[in-house]
Amino acid sequence: MEHLVFTLVTFVLFTALVGIISGKIVKNSDDQKTAKGYFLAGNGLGGFFIAGSMLLTNLSAENLVGLSGQSYAANMSGMAWEATAVIATIIMAFVFLPMYLRKGYTTLPEFMEERYGVGVRRMVSILFLIGYLVIGIPVCLYAGAIAFEQIFDFATVFGISEGMALTILIVLVGIIGALYAVLGGMRAVAVSDTINGILLVLGSVLVVVFGFIAVGKLSGGGFIVGVKDVITYEPAKLNAIGGKNDPVPFACIFTGMLLANLFYWGTNQVLIQRALGAKNLKEGQKGVLLSGFLKMMVPLLLVIPGVIAARLVPGLTSKDFAYPSLVARSLPWPVVGLFCAALFGSIISTYNSFLNAASTVFMIDIYKPIFNPNLSEEATVKLAKKIGWGFAAFAIIFTPFLDVLSTGLYDFGRSFTGFYNIPIITMVLVGMFSKKGSKLGAICATIFHIAFYACYKFIFPHIDTPFTNAVSGINYMYIYAISFVIMLVIIFVCSKIAPNTKVFDKSASRNDGYDMTAWKHKNAFAIWLVSFLVYEYFIFSPAGIATENKNVVRIAIVTAIFVIETIVLIVKEMNKRKKTA
Known part of the structure; x- marks a missing residue:
């Protein structure tokens, strides 16, 4: 019990310290009275803070728990989600970001209106909101609750069921996270993300190091013996070239995963909002590319632990328990508090990023243009904070009803994101590189994808025919690619029926003197x-x-x-x- 008390105290102290340091750094520069100041940090973010914030927003408890769970149960093919994201960050830095910054966008739906019309802007805004509130935020909270329950074992300590413990943790993390997201602006979020990111990387390195040491002790050795043991005991687990039945078949990297990563790093408001707050194009490109480098280090910190856990704590009831079980088993108890503070920081980062993005999209793309176009900048920020509280309350109430452990946390999050990620990246790619895309094509293609993907997820598995059985047996990332091709055909056909009338000038530039010098x-x-x-x-x-x-x-x-x-x-x-x- 004394170890638990010490861990909780150090966890609280380190968490508070991050908040104090972040507050001092942004004390005189965090503008929360204007929309640009609150949502985009007043276009004042440097590359270091952009990279740190993008990484920690992505490096959530979902990744910590989910990726290690995949390697625990199968092999390292799941690292593709992290490593191959570098291709998407390169495309973002070279293609998407220059256009976004040149145009001065605050949200991606602003691009949709300029390219396709106001109807498509509203549709994409609604897709973002539903995706964030029903998938993104709940998965983040659930993952955080799983991690803390496995580390601290609150169910045993307080004599309650595991389900009750998870629900209580979801509520606590949700409330504390909402305080960070709603009361702090984008600048404060980016700074605290970077500090927490450094702590999390250090903590993750310690998990790997002490994990190898713990394995080495099984044979009477230490770190070197543990490394040799993990590498030689079951080499197939170290294989990142996924087969047909692995978490990520290798061919998926060049099909659906490429599209999913392009969406996430090039169009997802949660991530691109950091880059849109860059002080200039040079810092934006530097931050995005640096985040790509950091992403390729993630397999060493998040995927390898699953392989170590398979050797150290085999036979867990759920593969998603692998990472937190490894932490509890291998880390010295004086260090656990520091790691939990960093883990909490990652959870809060992803959570407040979703809340901030959701409130930004709601205010900028839905409420203000439809209901109150003359709303002042300061009133916009105040209302955005209230909306953030409402979104947080919804997510906290909704999350405990999720059932993600049966399929695996990471697969659950990624597969259900498919309802909105493929339509959005399709519209962006067509909008940027073709004049064929029209409002009718964008809407029809989106409706087709949602209906087709819903059938794939919920209807076809319950219909026993050769066609439905064949479709249901296809990996969801291949479904992404198939739907993408069909959507392109729909957009092309619709362009013949109702040709595009919107004139989109990619070369048009903002007039506020923004520095567009490339890195x-x-x-x-x-x-x-x-x-x-x-x-x-x-x-x-x-x-x-x-x-x-x-x-x-x-x-x-x-x-x-x-x-x-x-x-x-x-x-x-x-x-x-x-x-x-």
């Missing part, structure tokens, strides 16, 4: 990121360490090539800087 190192950094991605997949494959007969010479040669490329790129960029100095 001069972006090309070299993007090349290196792609190389790092290939190298990472090589290491975690049968050609690397995911085999009993490891070819050490081959691994050494490939590693040397990657190191040489890295040095060459660094030297070239340093010379470029000297010439321009």
